[in-house]
């Protein structure tokens with residue numbers, strides 16, 4: 528059961544995997560004024576059918592918005608649309624969840640896989656934060672409460688322990704996914720620098736590792752089900768204060784070293 532109290536929430540990559548599970552669990556709690564902007568790159572495609580069904584059942588809570596993290600124009604367009612729907616309200620919670628994995632080692636990683644992972648996992652989230660910042664600032668100002676929380680204004684970056692420079696070397700043999708790890712290490716730095724810049728506006732910013740989860744990206748061997756991972760992440764997100772601003776935690780609330 529989610530304990531997140533944020534009203535207006537935007538999630539990227541919301542059509543399947545952890546993003547879709549997050550939308551589902553956010554529907555379960557009774558936050559009366561909640562609105563979820565569930566974004567995905569192909570709202571009309573076959574991979575978005577489950578999200579379309581969910582939105583049909585909850586039309587007053589879910590709005591599906593096209594957002595391709597790999598396409599700056601679509602990010603801009605999405606922000607314009609969300610801004611017009613928000614009206615005078617701000618955006619309380621932005622979850623940068625969309626991500627891609629590419630395999631490779633020093634000897635085998637291609638230019639293409641490095642460029643693709645950086646585009647989706649680093650540049651996309653950067654542009655998304657830039658475009659949605661005015662709405663996050665609006666929410667922070669409107670809250671009238673001191674400190675930081677996800678019900679006020681927050682950016683949660685769904686990263687991975689694979690982006691932890693101190694942890695990944697011992698896992699590399701088991702997970703030879705260099706382009707993914709290098710891009711997520713970049714994403715982690717983006718989180719730290721965003722937290723530095725957004726501090727003055729009291730917008731909470733941190734990175735969260737969902738655990739190793741059975742999704743298309745995580746694969747069949749993963750020990751965790753999306754339900755358990757997302758329950759944990761929402762519990763962590765709901766409990767965040769300025770103490771965790773600029774930090775890196777996993778879905779159980781344990782701190783992960785950079």
Ligand code: NDP
Nearest residue numbers: 540544545595596597624625626687739740742743744745
């Ligand atoms: P999935 O592969 O199941 O889902 C990935 C999601 O990202 C899909 O909705 C996909 O949309 C979307 N996506 C990919 N590229 C883009 C893009 N250019 N624009 C918009 N959306 C895009 O992965 P998970 O749900 O497992 O992963 C979610 C996040 O969790 C990722 O950031 C991942 O790195 C992180 N993570 C996952 C772990 C795991 O074990 N599963 C472990 C650690 C971190 P589409 O259907 O269009 O492809």
